Amino acid sequence: MTIIHTVAGLRAHLEDVRGHSIGFVPTMGALHEGHLSLLRAARAENDVVVLSIFVNPAQFDDPSDLAAYPRTIEHDVELARSVGVDVVFAPDVDEVYPDGFATSVSVRGLVAETLEGARRGAGHFDGVATVVTKLLMAVLPRVAYFGAKDAQQVAVVRRLVVDLGIPVRIAVCPTSRDDDGLARSSRNTRLSPEERDRALSIPRALAAVETAVAAGETDAAALRSRATDILGEGGTAPEYVAFVDPLTFVPAPVLERPVLMAIAARVGAIRLIDNTVLTPGGR
Amino acid sequence: MTIIHTVAGLRAHLEDVRGHSIGFVPTMGALHEGHLSLLRAARAENDVVVLSIFVNPAQFDDPSDLAAYPRTIEHDVELARSVGVDVVFAPDVDEVYPDGFATSVSVRGLVAETLEGARRGAGHFDGVATVVTKLLMAVLPRVAYFGAKDAQQVAVVRRLVVDLGIPVRIAVCPTSRDDDGLARSSRNTRLSPEERDRALSIPRALAAVETAVAAGETDAAALRSRATDILGEGGTAPEYVAFVDPLTFVPAPVLERPVLMAIAARVGAIRLIDNTVLTPGGR
Numbered sequence: 001m002t003i004i005h006t007v008a009g010l011r012a013h014l015e016d017v018r019g020h021s022i023g024f025v026p027t028m029g030a031l032h033e034g035h036l037s038l039l040r041a042a043r044a045e046n047d048v049v050v051l052s053i054f055v056n057p058a059q060f061d062d063p064s065d066l067a068a069y070p071r072t073i074e075h076d077v078e079l080a081r082s083v084g085v086d087v088v089f090a091p092d093v094d095e096v097y098p099d100g101f102a103t104s105v106s107v108r109g110l111v112a113e114t115l116e117g118a119r120r121g122a123g124h125f126d127g128v129a130t131v132v133t134k135l136l137m138a139v140l141p142r143v144a145y146f147g148a149k150d151a152q153q154v155a156v157v158r159r160l161v162v163d164l165g166i167p168v169r170i171a172v173c174p175t176s177r178d179d180d181g182l183a184r185s186s187r188n189t190r191l192s193p194e195e196r197d198r199a200l201s202i203p204r205a206l207a208a209v210e211t212a213v214a215a216g217e218t219d220a221a222a223l224r225s226r227a228t229d230i231l232g233e234g235g236t237a238p239e240y241v242a243f244v245d246p247l248t249f250v251p252a253p254v255l256e257r258p259v260l261m262a263i264a265a266r267v268g269a270i271r272l273i274d275n276t277v278l279t280p281g282g283r
Numbered sequence: 284m285t286i287i288h289t290v291a292g293l294r295a296h297l298e299d300v301r302g303h304s305i306g307f308v309p310t311m312g313a314l315h316e317g318h319l320s321l322l323r324a325a326r327a328e329n330d331v332v333v334l335s336i337f338v339n340p341a342q343f344d345d346p347s348d349l350a351a352y353p354r355t356i357e358h359d360v361e362l363a364r365s366v367g368v369d370v371v372f373a374p375d376v377d378e379v380y381p382d383g384f385a386t387s388v389s390v391r392g393l394v395a396e397t398l399e400g401a402r403r404g405a406g407h408f409d410g411v412a413t414v415v416t417k418l419l420m421a422v423l424p425r426v427a428y429f430g431a432k433d434a435q436q437v438a439v440v441r442r443l444v445v446d447l448g449i450p451v452r453i454a455v456c457p458t459s460r461d462d463d464g465l466a467r468s469s470r471n472t473r474l475s476p477e478e479r480d481r482a483l484s485i486p487r488a489l490a491a492v493e494t495a496v497a498a499g500e501t502d503a504a505a506l507r508s509r510a511t512d513i514l515g516e517g518g519t520a521p522e523y524v525a526f527v528d529p530l531t532f533v534p535a536p537v538l539e540r541p542v543l544m545a546i547a548a549r550v551g552a553i554r555l556i557d558n559t560v561l562t563p564g565g566r
Binding site for chain 2 (some may be wrong): 006011019056100101102103104105106107108111112116129130133134137138140159160164165166167248
């Protein structure tokens with residue numbers, strides 16, 4: 001396994017494997033089982049697996065969140081090795097955003113401006129879109145792997161890849177969950193045991209809504225109300241409980257086709273997100 | 284020579300020549316000798332030459348300018364054939380900007396916001412940056428060729444290619460001029476003989492400033508005044524006469540290193556631009 005810190009170094013290294021299929025997993029490090037599931041998928045489907053680790057300042061609106069974001073590079077490298085990663089690309093901030101950097105990639109419309117886009121500021125998805133474009137250009141993978149937990153990020157990335165015609169396939173892997181149902185997130189390490197217990201109301205709310213939809217409920221307001229009750233009773237503070245088209249993020253007041261249900265909620269100082277796709281009439 | 288109208292068709296066609304070097308000349312059609320000089324350079328330096336012809340609505344702030352922009356596709360195709368182009372990529376607007384298109388590439392800072400950026404509106408260089416990125420993704424050339432006449436466009440493209448790390452070399456070919464000195468432009472066909480005569484004050488102003496710089500003048504204000512006088516006496520209405528760093532477009536009040544002198548002027552209804560790089564102390 002090779003660890004590379006510069007774009008030029010990465011490009012030179014990958015020059016030798018052009019023609020082979022490259023699978024790419026972009027991350028902000030603090031790897032957990034969710035990331036490993038992406039890396040295993042990349043390993044199974046490609047000749048070469050590239051993992052990037054870059055905590056992207058451009059997508060944090062909150063400096064304290066950026067400062068608190070866990071950084072565990074040595075552990076990440078060990079985990080990467082354990083799942084057969086070939087190349088770890090770990091640039092520093094100056095390598096990605098050198099002096100004079102002046103370009104941004106923006107996706108407009110509800111897909112980027114609602115929910116996480118509204119809560120985390122207009123710059124959040126611009127930061128995501130710009131760094132993902134730049135990483136895709138550096139790696140030129142055949143496939144890039146993203147986790148379904150970040151559903152809106154996935155939709156924004158899909159949009160920009162289609163719109164700019166970047167020659168890469170976007171693969172989305174299912175949300176990885178701990179045994180208690182909590183979606184795996186690098187931020188979970190910051191939860192106290194008591195907070196973690198409260199956080200479990202998030203997967204409970206998703207499950208309750210799935211059950212209601214399976215029983216025939218299709219009214220988003222009724223489903224939202226049920227979820228909000230569960231979140232509140234569980235001791236989390238919901239920021240939103242949304243029912244939207246999974247690609248465009250246009251709100252869906254009635255479930256007539258598969259709809260993304262997305263939750264953001266605060267547990268103490270920690271902000272968590274989770275989601276599920278609801279299919280009316282059963283799957 | 285193959286003419287292709289879709290990105291998918293282009294990609295399939297170029298799949299067979301991956302591994303060969305591709306030279307790419309993006310244009311808005313209405314080909315003239317300036318474009319042909321780019322195509323000849325691409326022909327000399329690459330295995331495969333791709334020409335794109337696309338009048339990009341996103342970079343026009345003025346609908347009447349867009350409507351009046353000359354479209355001469357049959358003639359363009361003949362000229363392309365005459366210089367040995369392999370592939371003409373001529374997408375229509377819906378192919379480049381399909382329903383739901385929502386992504387833009389923006390370069391910020393003086394390089395995109397001053398001079399042409401200020402005069403043609405903030406959207407102009409966003410439109411250029413977005414379409415150039417998209418065309419580069421569609422063609423994936425080794426080298427893309429641009430004309431020095433569009434100096435600010437070149438600087439914006441260089442900036443985004445560096446910033447996003449798009450793996451392409453940007454080659455800049457000298458401005459092509461008619462025998463009378465007028466920089467070749469698709470818009471020249473719209474000049475009456477009398478207007479063309481007035482337009483010649485633009486290259487005269489550039490030449491006079493070059494002479495003054497060769498004689499030791501380094502004060503931008505004095506040089507601007509000389510150029511403005513010549514343009515006014517010649518019957519053109521200057522929009523700007525600027526002296527800036529060729530990469531950053533930061534104004535250069537004193538010529539201490541090579542400086543780009545850029546002119547935009549109106550002759551009747553036609554807006555023309557031209558430029559030269561001034562090297563104090565001779566070249």
